[in-house]
Amino acid sequence: QVQLVESGGGLVQAGDSLRLSCAASGRTFGSYAMGWFRQPPGKERELVASISRIGSSTSYSNSVKGRFTISRDNAKNTVYLQMNSLKPEDTAVYYCALSTIFSIMTRVDEAKYWGQGTQVTVSS
Helix, strand or coil: CCCEEEEEEEEEEECCCEEEEEEEEEECHHCCCEEEEEEEECCEEEEEEEEECCCCCEECCCCCCCCEEEECCCCEEEEEEECCCCCCCCCEEEEEEECCCCCCCHHEEEEEEEEEEEEEECCC
């Protein structure tokens, strides 16, 4: 069984930075792609960034491209999301997820395991 635990969320001002971490248990972490998703209040969950199983490929939604960076450390079973130049519209609950595919995720339904989420609030 895989467990994912996010940390690093909080309340920041527009223009600030945050780094989210997601620690995974289980030996399958390094075998599959990982992703960060977010769900703003009253909206559907959306894919923000994804990284392939060895970190050689990454992808980002247009809304965060150039501001967010996803990375992973398979030796530590951890995936990160560095968020720079935060905007109020980045406010959401952020979730990490582990997929069952090797390459980057492109859809919400490619995620198999989910963390509990961490709140990110950006004030203007």
